[in-house]
Amino acid sequence: MALAVGMRVLTRALLRPWARGLRVAPGRTGPAAGGGDGMRCFGSPRVLVEPDPAAGVAVVKMRNPPVNSLSLEFLTELLISLEKLENDKTFHGIILTSDCPGIFSAGLDLTEMCGRKPEHYVEYWKAVQETWLRFYLSNLVVIAAINGVSPAGGCLLSLTCDYRVLANNPKYTIGLNETLLGIVAPFWFKDTMVNTIGHRATERALQLGLLFPPAEALRVGVVDQVVPEDQVQSTARSVMAQWLAIPDHARQLTKTLMRKPTADRLLTERDADIQTFVRFICRDSVQKSLHAYLEKLKQKKG
Numbered sequence: 001m002a003l004a005v006g007m008r009v010l011t012r013a014l015l016r017p018w019a020r021g022l023r024v025a026p027g028r029t030g031p032a033a034g035g036g037d038g039m040r041c042f043g044s045p046r047v048l049v050e051p052d053p054a055a056g057v058a059v060v061k062m063r064n065p066p067v068n069s070l071s072l073e074f075l076t077e078l079l080i081s082l083e084k085l086e087n088d089k090t091f092h093g094i095i096l097t098s099d100c101p102g103i104f105s106a107g108l109d110l111t112e113m114c115g116r117k118p119e120h121y122v123e124y125w126k127a128v129q130e131t132w133l134r135f136y137l138s139n140l141v142v143i144a145a146i147n148g149v150s151p152a153g154g155c156l157l158s159l160t161c162d163y164r165v166l167a168n169n170p171k172y173t174i175g176l177n178e179t180l181l182g183i184v185a186p187f188w189f190k191d192t193m194v195n196t197i198g199h200r201a202t203e204r205a206l207q208l209g210l211l212f213p214p215a216e217a218l219r220v221g222v223v224d225q226v227v228p229e230d231q232v233q234s235t236a237r238s239v240m241a242q243w244l245a246i247p248d249h250a251r252q253l254t255k256t257l258m259r260k261p262t263a264d265r266l267l268t269e270r271d272a273d274i275q276t277f278v279r280f281i282c283r284d285s286v287q288k289s290l291h292a293y294l295e296k297l298k299q300k301k302g
Ligand SMILES: CCCCCCCCCCCC/C=C/CC(=O)SCCNC(=O)CCNC(=O)[C@H](O)C(C)(C)COP(=O)(O)OP(=O)(O)OC[C@H]1O[C@@H](n2cnc3c(N)ncnc32)[C@H](O)[C@@H]1OP(=O)(O)O
Pocket: 066, 067, 069, 103, 105, 106, 107, 108, 109, 110, 111, 149, 151, 152, 153, 154, 177, 178, 181, 183, 184, 185, 186, 187, 276, 277, 280, 281, 294, 297, 298, 300, 301
C-alpha cells in the first residue's frame, strides 16, 4: 500500500514535462571506481551513475552545482536513478557521494521555499517526503561517502543511508541546523536523527542547530567512520563489501524491521505533514527569516 502510494507520486513526477525531458547522460564507460565489466555510466543532468556490475554496486554522484541544493528537479532525478538501480537485479548496493568539490549537499533548496505559491510548496514538500521515504526504505545497501559539508537536508539524506563515511576535513560539518535559519526540523527529520544518535543528543543538536566537525560527528554517532579525504571512496567500497557479504533477504528484512515504524508515522500523517509545512513556510516571519538567510549567503561573497 505504502509502496503503491510512493510509486504513484513518483510516476506523477516522471510525467512532468521537465522530468520527461531527462536524458541519459552521454556514455562514458564505467566503472570509474574500479572493477566491473565496462557497463556504461548513465544518469541525468544532475545525477551521474557509475555502475560496477561485477561488484553489484553503483556509485551515485550528485552534481547540482554550485552546492547540490536539493531542488525539485534534482530530487526527482535522484529518485529516478534510485528506482532504476532498485529495478535492476544487477545492483545490491549504492554509494551516494558528491561531484561538487567540498560540498556533499547544502540541503533543501531555499529558493524552493521562498516567495513561491502554496501549490508549489505542496509539490516541493511531496518530493522531499518521497525522497526520504524511498532512500530510508530502500532494499539496496546505501552507503554515504560524505566528501563535503552537509547541513540540514544534506545531513538528512546521509542519515537515510545504512552507513556514513565522512572525509576528515574540519570544513566538512554535518548536522540539522534548521533552527539557525529560523525554521523547525519536521518530526521525521527529528525521528531519523533520534534513531541514529539517540534522544538526548538529538534534543541538544536540534535546538542548538549544531553542525558537527568530523571528530565530533564521529563521537556523537552522526557518522560511522571518519577517514582521510583521499580514502573516502575506497573506504565506502570496503564497507560495502562487508555489508554485501550478508545474506540479502535477511539484511533487507532486518532493515525494514528497524525502519518501518519510523516511515509508517510519516506515511500515515503525510497529508497533515504537507499542510503543516505549507502553513509554516507561508508565515511572514518564516519567509523573512529565509530571505534574510539567503541574503546573508549572497553577501558573504561581496
Ligand atoms: C508549530 C511549528 C511546527 C513546525 C513543523 C515543521 C514545519 C516544516 C518547517 C520547514 C522545514 C524545512 C527544512 C529545511 C531543511 C533544509 O535543508 S534548509 C537548508 C539549510 N542549508 C543551509 O543552511 C546551508 C546554506 N549554505 C551554506 O551554508 C553554504 O552555501 C555552503 C557551506 C553549503 C557552501 O558555501 P560556499 O562554498 O562558500 O558557497 P556559497 O557562496 O555560500 O553558495 C553558493 C551559492 O549557492 C547558494 N546556496 C547555498 N545554499 C543554498 C541552499 N540550501 N539553497 C539554495 N541556494 C543555496 C548561495 O546563495 C550562493 O548563491 P549565489 O551564487 O550567491 O547566487
